[in-house]
Amino acid sequence: MPHLCLNAISKHFDKFTALDSVSLAIPDGAFLALLGPSGCGKTTLLRLIAGLEHPDQGEIRFDDQLVAGDAVFVPPEKRRVGMVFQSYALWPTMTVRKNIEFGLKVAGLTVQERNQRIDEVLDVVGLRGLDGRRPHELSGGQRQRVALARSLATRPQLILLDEPLANLDAHLREAMLAEFRRIHSLTGATFVFVTHDQDEAMAVATHVAVLDRGRLQQLGTPEELYRQPSSSMVARFIGRGRTLPVQVVESGAGRTKVMLGQQLLDMPGEAPTGYGWLCCHASDFKRVPEGGHLKVELLGQVFQNGVFLSHCLPTEIDGDVVSLPLEERLAPGTSIELVLTGGWVIGDGGTGQTWAGRVTGRSSTCRSAVISVS
Numbered sequence: 001m002p003h004l005c006l007n008a009i010s011k012h013f014d015k016f017t018a019l020d021s022v023s024l025a026i027p028d029g030a031f032l033a034l035l036g037p038s039g040c041g042k043t044t045l046l047r048l049i050a051g052l053e054h055p056d057q058g059e060i061r062f063d064d065q066l067v068a069g070d071a072v073f074v075p076p077e078k079r080r081v082g083m084v085f086q087s088y089a090l091w092p093t094m095t096v097r098k099n100i101e102f103g104l105k106v107a108g109l110t111v112q113e114r115n116q117r118i119d120e121v122l123d124v125v126g127l128r129g130l131d132g133r134r135p136h137e138l139s140g141g142q143r144q145r146v147a148l149a150r151s152l153a154t155r156p157q158l159i160l161l162d163e164p165l166a167n168l169d170a171h172l173r174e175a176m177l178a179e180f181r182r183i184h185s186l187t188g189a190t191f192v193f194v195t196h197d198q199d200e201a202m203a204v205a206t207h208v209a210v211l212d213r214g215r216l217q218q219l220g221t222p223e224e225l226y227r228q229p230s231s232s233m234v235a236r237f238i239g240r241g242r243t244l245p246v247q248v249v250e251s252g253a254g255r256t257k258v259m260l261g262q263q264l265l266d267m268p269g270e271a272p273t274g275y276g277w278l279c280c281h282a283s284d285f286k287r288v289p290e291g292g293h294l295k296v297e298l299l300g301q302v303f304q305n306g307v308f309l310s311h312c313l314p315t316e317i318d319g320d321v322v323s324l325p326l327e328e329r330l331a332p333g334t335s336i337e338l339v340l341t342g343g344w345v346i347g348d349g350g351t352g353q354t355w356a357g358r359v360t361g362r363s364s365t366c367r368s369a370v371i372s373v374s
């Protein structure tokens with residue numbers, strides 16, 4: 001039985017649809033990242049799980065308990081969830097110990113039980129010895145740990161984190177991500193983490209739900225989203241992916257024959273015949289002297305991690321800019337031939353017009369966009 005189960009959840013604010021029939025289920029002990037661009041509905045979904053919003057339609061279950069839907073609504077304080085906010089929401093005048101103790105007092109624990117729980121969670125988050133300090137005497141990362149300790153102390157069945165790393169610098173964010181992973185595996189609690197940063201989601205989560213304009217695009221492991229995206233939005237959003245327009249000729253048993261320009265390719269993936277997308281990453285392209293699958297023109301290079309990350313525009317098809325690592329510096333405008341060593345074919349969702357319209361309208365955007373990259 002899934003630990004957290006959302007069934008066809010919809011939420012409207014006046015006439016605006018913030019969430020449109022979102023269904024997902026995750027097992028006990030999962031670390032779920034809710035990922036998507038700004039305004040896609042991530043925080044609304046988290047607030048619905050916490051009980052801070054009522055769904056207009058659908059059901060939310062924790063194990064076999066219905067907490068929202070069908071005339072049932074369990075209030076937040078009865079859901080056994082812990083929330084960690086971007087702003088930490090600590091009491092500024094209370095010490096670390098008192099901040100953590102507050103929820104335990106409300107829950108009616110004895111002094112001895114409270115002290116035991118506080119010491120336990122201070123050890124888990126690595127703050128033993130700092131319990132007498134006030135929030136302003138702590139770094140941003142330490143404050144975030146106090147917020148997490150306060151949530152963990154009440155032993156909730158779910159920990160909900162709303163962009164918890166947004167106020168930290170890049171270095172601290174990476175360290176805290178590692179901390180979240182460690183604390184998650186130590187406690188075995190189910191975590192749900194809101195982020196718009198796909199690197200954060202991919203680094204920390206066991207499951208990632210990608211949302212776009214209030215709809216669930218895909219729920220999967222980080223590897224599934226990267227290797228087998230189910231929509232062009234996911235393909236472009238994850239791992240700086242690229243999509244090339246193809247004609248699907250034949251498909252079955254996990255393989256698909258596609259025309260990429262004048263080239264016939266046999267690729268993994270399945271799609272109905274007609275318009276489709278070939279989803280790729282930088283590692284799927286290899287430069288060859290001649291006879292490549294794709295002819296491109298170099299627009300610009302950035303020296304990164306010891307290689308020249310090279311941005312190129314296809315010259316014989318009207319597609320996305322592709323990027324790949326090259327060993328040498330080349331002049332902008334150099335013609336390059338590429339073979340595809342990997343990729344994943346998907347359909348265009350049955351909207352051939354979207355495919356054609358998008359691609360035609362796209363190349364001019366790409367050309368101007370890439371000038372700024374080079």
Ligand SMILES: Nc1ncnc2c1ncn2[C@@H]1O[C@H](COP(=O)(O)OP(=O)(O)OP(=O)(O)O)[C@@H](O)[C@H]1O
Nearest residue numbers: 013016018036037038039040041042043044045196
């Ligand atoms: N209380 C509200 N009243 C009206 N509209 C709202 C309310 N809460 C959210 N919305 C709208 O619902 C949409 C989804 O908001 P939400 O905060 O869930 O997005 P998000 O994905 O978390 O965005 P961000 O990453 O920018 O925080 C947005 O367009 C937002 O303006």
